[in-house]
Amino acid sequence: MRNARSIRLLAGLVCAGTAVAACGTAGEDGSQAAPGGSGFEPPALEAMAELGEPEGELNILAWPGYAEDGSNDPAVDWVTPFEKETGCQVNVKPFGTSDEAVNLMKTGQYDVISASGDASLRLVAAGDVEPVNTELIGNYGDVYPFLKDKPWNSVNGKSYGVPHGWGANVLSYRTDVVRPAPDSWSVVFDKDSKYKGKITAYDSPIYIADAAMYLMKHQPDLGIQNPYALDDKQFQAAVDLLKQQRPMVSEYWSDYLKESQALKNGDAVVGTAWQVTVNLTESEGAPVASVLPSEGATGWSDTWMVSAKSPNKTCAYKWLDHIISPEANAQVAEYFGEAPANPKACGLTEDKGHCDAYHAGDADYAAQIWYWTTPIEQCLDGRTDVKCKDYGEWTRAWTEIKG
Known part of the structure; x- marks a missing residue:
């Protein structure tokens, strides 16, 4: 695999990146700090009407691996071509978690940010980012339609950014041990699973959503419509399922290289994983x-x-256009290990099988994914007659689950 060395270099930060992407920030009382999804009114901010002259500078806040300038690997550089083309000199600040990113954006020192679903909505609600005029972004038209106008990048019909890359938390398994090949999460959740003691699970409160998603199909009487929108009864059922699973788990992982090692040496034979973990292993x-x-x-x-406070918005828009251009999007997706947002990127990856491996363009595959979203008190499934458990309560429950 071409990216094995890059993956190792990025492992610590990327794992703290995408893996923790769904973490929310709870207030002192445990409540979620900002609303998300639909049903709230963000501050009245307007998108740019037209581009001006590039301001000459751009300050980027990004997940590691999303804005590479050749300093980590001379062969990996899509920032320098952007600087030469636009005259916008780039300064990159990497962050390790969504909570860190949200706090850094509040300083007003950054012009653009790569945000995952939970962080994006908190930034919108706080007025830290503004709507985006996608008509000023030439490459936006090429982005896969199934990534546009989603709850994590749009609010009340307004787009707040451009989709960049995506992926699923798949079920990985050792083909020499797990037979027949599994087609259900029951191999990790069923109390009678023959793989108990060899199961690996994701180490984050957001993993409660995986249990809730499983219960949507296996206990339909609970009425779960969205695994991030759980009332008291639904939440307790998910927590109980994870407590039942706890003694069956050999290791909770947050570093996917450690999970890869566990799969290689047989300490784990089945569990949730990223596709990049499977490919590497x-x-x-x-x-x-x-x-x-x-x-x-x-x-x-x-x-x-x-950023709503950016003094370099023309450079910011040019970056948004650049990062979803076929050339840059191909480089990012391949270096980071995800599906690109622009289908034209698929013809430019060095590994010609990259897009097939990450299911890029497969709308049916993408439709089966419940993308990380911060749980909040206002139920994200549209219910108004009950309150749902917010991320603070998810965090407390996760501590209890793990013991």
């Missing part, structure tokens, strides 16, 4: 495969957004 000789189970999967979709 398989490339190093382990008999590993992945599947999107019948219940679907959770996942992530990231968005580039413009």
Whole structure:
């Protein structure tokens, strides 16, 4: 696999990046700090009407691996071509978690940010980012339609950014041990699973959504419509399922290289993973495969957004256009390990099988993914007669689940 070295270099930060992308910031009382999804009115901010002359500078806040200038790897550089083309000199600040990113954006020192679903909505609600005029972004028209106008990048019909890349939390398994090949998450959640003690699970409160998604199909009487919108009864059912699973789990992972190692040495034989983990593990000789189970999967979709306080908005728009251009989007997707947002990127990846491996363009596949979203008190499934558990309560429950 071409990216094995890059993946190792990025492992610590990327794992703290995408893996924690759905973490919210709870207030002192445990409540979610900002609303998300639909049903709230963000500050009245307007998108740019037209571009001006590039201001000569751009300050980027990004997940590691999203704005590479050749300093980490001379062969990996899509920032320098942007600087030469636009005259916008780029300064990049990487962040490790969504909470860190949200706090940094509040300083007003950054012009653009790559935000995951939970962070994006908190930034919108706080007025830290503004709507984006997609007509000023030439490459936006090429972005896969199934990534546009979604709850994590649009609010009340207004776009707040451009989709960048996405992926699913798939079910990985050792093909020499897990037989027949699984097609359901029951192999990790069923109390009688024959793989108990060899199961790996994702280490984050947002993993509660995986349990809720499983219950949507296996306990339909609970009435779960959205795994991030759980009332008291639904939430307790998900928590109980994870407590039942706890003694079956050999290891909770947040560093996907550690999960890869566990799959290679047999300490784990089945569990939730990213496709990049599966690809890397398989490339190093382990008999590993992945599947999107019948219940679907959770996942992530990231968005580039413009700071409401940015003094460099023309440069910001030019970056948004650049980062979803076929050339740059191909480089980012391949370096980071995800599906690109622009289908034209697929013809430019060095690994010609990259887009097939990450299911880029497969709308049916993407439709089965419940993208990470911060749980809030206002139920994200549209219910108004009950309150849902917010992320503060998810965090407390996760501590209890793990013991």
